[in-house]
Amino acid sequence: MSDALVEVQQVKKYFNVGKNQSLKAVDDISFFIKKGETFGLVGESGSGKSTLGRTIVGLHQATDGRIVYNGRDTNHVKGKEARDLNRTMQMIFQDPEASLNPRMRVMDIIAEGIDAHDLLKGKKRKERVFQLLEKVGLSAEHAKRYPHEFSGGQRQRIGIARALAVEPDFIVADEPISALDVSIQAQIVNLMEDLKEEEGLTYLFIAHDLGMVKHISDRIGVMYLGNLMELTDSDSLFDEPLHPYTQALLSAIPVPNPKEASERERIMLEGDLPSPISPPSGCRFRTRCPHAMDVCREIVPEWREAKENHWVACHLYTNEGGETNEKTDL
Amino acid sequence: MSRLLDVNDLRVSFKTYGGEVKAVRGVDFHIQQGEVLAIVGESGCGKSVTAQSIMGLLPKKVSRIKSGSVTFNGKELLGLSKKQMQKLKGSEIGLISQDPMTSLNPTMRIGSQIAETIKKHTNYSRSKIHDRTIELLDLVGIPNPEKRYRQYPHELSGGMRQRVLIAMALSCEPKLLIADEPTTALDVTIQAQILDLLKDIQVRLGTSIMIITHDLGVVAEVAQRVAVMYAGVIVESGDVEEIFETPKHPYTWGLLKSVPRYEKGKHEKERLVPIEGSPPDLFAPPAGCPFAARCDYAMEICIDQMPDPIKTSETHQARCWLNDTRAPNANDFVAAGGNDV
Numbered sequence: 001m002s003d004a005l006v007e008v009q010q011v012k013k014y015f016n017v018g019k020n021q022s023l024k025a026v027d028d029i030s031f032f033i034k035k036g037e038t039f040g041l042v043g044e045s046g047s048g049k050s051t052l053g054r055t056i057v058g059l060h061q062a063t064d065g066r067i068v069y070n071g072r073d074t075n076h077v078k079g080k081e082a083r084d085l086n087r088t089m090q091m092i093f094q095d096p097e098a099s100l101n102p103r104m105r106v107m108d109i110i111a112e113g114i115d116a117h118d119l120l121k122g123k124k125r126k127e128r129v130f131q132l133l134e135k136v137g138l139s140a141e142h143a144k145r146y147p148h149e150f151s152g153g154q155r156q157r158i159g160i161a162r163a164l165a166v167e168p169d170f171i172v173a174d175e176p177i178s179a180l181d182v183s184i185q186a187q188i189v190n191l192m193e194d195l196k197e198e199e200g201l202t203y204l205f206i207a208h209d210l211g212m213v214k215h216i217s218d219r220i221g222v223m224y225l226g227n228l229m230e231l232t233d234s235d236s237l238f239d240e241p242l243h244p245y246t247q248a249l250l251s252a253i254p255v256p257n258p259k260e261a262s263e264r265e266r267i268m269l270e271g272d273l274p275s276p277i278s279p280p281s282g283c284r285f286r287t288r289c290p291h292a293m294d295v296c297r298e299i300v301p302e303w304r305e306a307k308e309n310h311w312v313a314c315h316l317y318t319n320e321g322g323e324t325n326e327k328t329d330l
Numbered sequence: 331m332s333r334l335l336d337v338n339d340l341r342v343s344f345k346t347y348g349g350e351v352k353a354v355r356g357v358d359f360h361i362q363q364g365e366v367l368a369i370v371g372e373s374g375c376g377k378s379v380t381a382q383s384i385m386g387l388l389p390k391k392v393s394r395i396k397s398g399s400v401t402f403n404g405k406e407l408l409g410l411s412k413k414q415m416q417k418l419k420g421s422e423i424g425l426i427s428q429d430p431m432t433s434l435n436p437t438m439r440i441g442s443q444i445a446e447t448i449k450k451h452t453n454y455s456r457s458k459i460h461d462r463t464i465e466l467l468d469l470v471g472i473p474n475p476e477k478r479y480r481q482y483p484h485e486l487s488g489g490m491r492q493r494v495l496i497a498m499a500l501s502c503e504p505k506l507l508i509a510d511e512p513t514t515a516l517d518v519t520i521q522a523q524i525l526d527l528l529k530d531i532q533v534r535l536g537t538s539i540m541i542i543t544h545d546l547g548v549v550a551e552v553a554q555r556v557a558v559m560y561a562g563v564i565v566e567s568g569d570v571e572e573i574f575e576t577p578k579h580p581y582t583w584g585l586l587k588s589v590p591r592y593e594k595g596k597h598e599k600e601r602l603v604p605i606e607g608s609p610p611d612l613f614a615p616p617a618g619c620p621f622a623a624r625c626d627y628a629m630e631i632c633i634d635q636m637p638d639p640i641k642t643s644e645t646h647q648a649r650c651w652l653n654d655t656r657a658p659n660a661n662d663f664v665a666a667g668g669n670d671v
């Protein structure tokens with residue numbers, strides 16, 4: 001793929017949980033992120049979306065598979081090249097309270113990356129921090145303060161400034177707005193959109209709030225229990241969700257409109273997420289799927305392009321489940 | 331319909347090293363028999379403190395109820411002794427809290443925790459308590475209640491734990507259920523299940539529910555009436571249709587505009603409209619309208635003087651000068667919900 005910035009190829013990330021068991025947080029996932037797009041990753045807690053994000057930026061070592069960034073396999077870079085790779089991939093974290101060192105001044109928090117990569121010194125470093133603060137909607141006088149002096153939204157702005165400090169090309173934002181109030185969420189989302197335009201960034205936006213993900217993303221991948229279930233552009237995903245899990249997920253979003261809320265039919269999912277230590281055989285969603293068939297128990301559904309640029313892993317869209325296709329017209 | 335709960339001019343302050351925080355600054359609302367009232371607001375607006383005052387759960391050492399009254403079923407709740415309050419809690423008012431992990435005892439079996447509540451408030455025999463517990467677990471949709479009865483909280487998922495809490499709150503058939511952010515810690519698909527359960531309880535048992543949330547989607551889903559809180563006051567209240575379709579307060583407009591709307595087939599991207607700035611400091615709340623500093627429509631009077639609730643219909647009222655009869659020019663864009671006319 002020539003326009004892909006990040007290619008994730010059959011990546012697995014297992015955690016050892018003792019007793020010779022492993023937790024398959026990410027299990028054989030492949031997709032790519034195009035240069036300049038915002039790729040949204042959604043899923044419930046425990047679906048492995050954060051682990052995948054962290055694996056991509058290199059905070060976790062993948063158990064298997066490759067991550068290719070700008071044509072380079074990240075497993076096989078060393079020395080200066082590896083440092084440069086670290087610089088171009090940055091991360092914004094969920095909890096701005098926990099991700100900023102409470103004993104450091106904002107100036108040093110933001111400049112941490114600059115120092116680590118030895119980019120700027122002295123007066124230039126200071127000026128760069130001031131410029132970053134202004135870019136994220138704060139002011140130069142904030143540089144002297146400590147994180148506790150800021151509100152949640154402002155702290156998230158500091159986290160964004162820190163990520164931008166080393167001029168990255170690619171940012172993984174792991175639930176950047178879920179800890180914030182509704183009115184502040186919109187501020188941060190708008191800021192991220194502006195920065196993307198100005199700096200030519202590519203985002204991987206991880207969240208469980210489907211409404212916001214739809215708003216910010218060009219394409220969306222839906223994860224369930226360590227697997228990708230569906231992947232397509234955000235409009236098609238909402239207009240025409242193919243996978244039963246996506247359909248249920250979309251119908252579960254509470255809509256801020258009482259009329260619509262009382263009128264619409266909801267697909268209620270029974271039960272809870274199974275344990276990722278011993279996931280169900282075959283399709284991982286089959287235990288909660290309203291359309292589950294015998295084949296779902298036996299064979300893992302193939303990851304295939306059901307429509308143009310619309311990928312799905314579900315037996316309803318393979319030949320085995322051909323005769324049941326009409327059931328999914330919703 | 332009669333009023334089950336009536337809260338009048340409630341004011342609550344907290345003592346801190348930095349001074350006095352006026353968390354709730356004159357809150358009036360009521361809940362009718364069998365109705366679901368939602369209190370919405372952002373963190374720090376005083377919605378949870380309001381609920382805690384009703385339940386008598388405020389930390390005694392640092393908090394003070396400055397004034398106000400809370401009448402439940404014709405009985406004044408403020409000033410009740412701990413013992414009287416405890417009798418009422420559990421039997422007539424049930425509470426569901428946000429975090430199901432921390433509100434359950436990790437060392438006790440699920441069944442015994444529910445049975446404990448029943449034992450405290452009734453004089454049932456042991457076998458009757460057991461049967462009632464199983465019945466409750468079944469009522470809140472927990473499959474396999476006999477097995478679950480013997481399990482510990484850590485063996486249950488978040489959604490199941492929340493169901494256990496609901497079962498506990500319902501154990502003595504309370505008239506009022508107070509749910510403080512009951513679904514915030516849960517995933518959307520589980521949230522949908524719990525909201526359905528709450529609606530079902532209201533319909534089947536006729537329980538009144540006061541739900542506290544920051545999520546407008548949840549409000550639209552379950553509530554019949556809504557009170558919007560900001561900086562310790564209720565800025566707008568009304569029927570759920572009125573709040574969503576003809577909101578009268580700029581803060582409500584802002585909240586509604588800052589969530590992305592999705593319509594099928596509509597593909598052009600609209601920019602979100604955030605509310606700029608952040609809520610006021612409650613150490614020294616502003617003299618006028620607390621929202622004035624962030625409000626696009628603020629007038630001079632807004633900064634000086636707090637408006638009284640202004641009725642715009644039988645059930646709908648807003649604390650905003652724009653709705654005052656002396657501001658006739660504002661009528662048009664109030665009707666348009668703050669959008670350009």
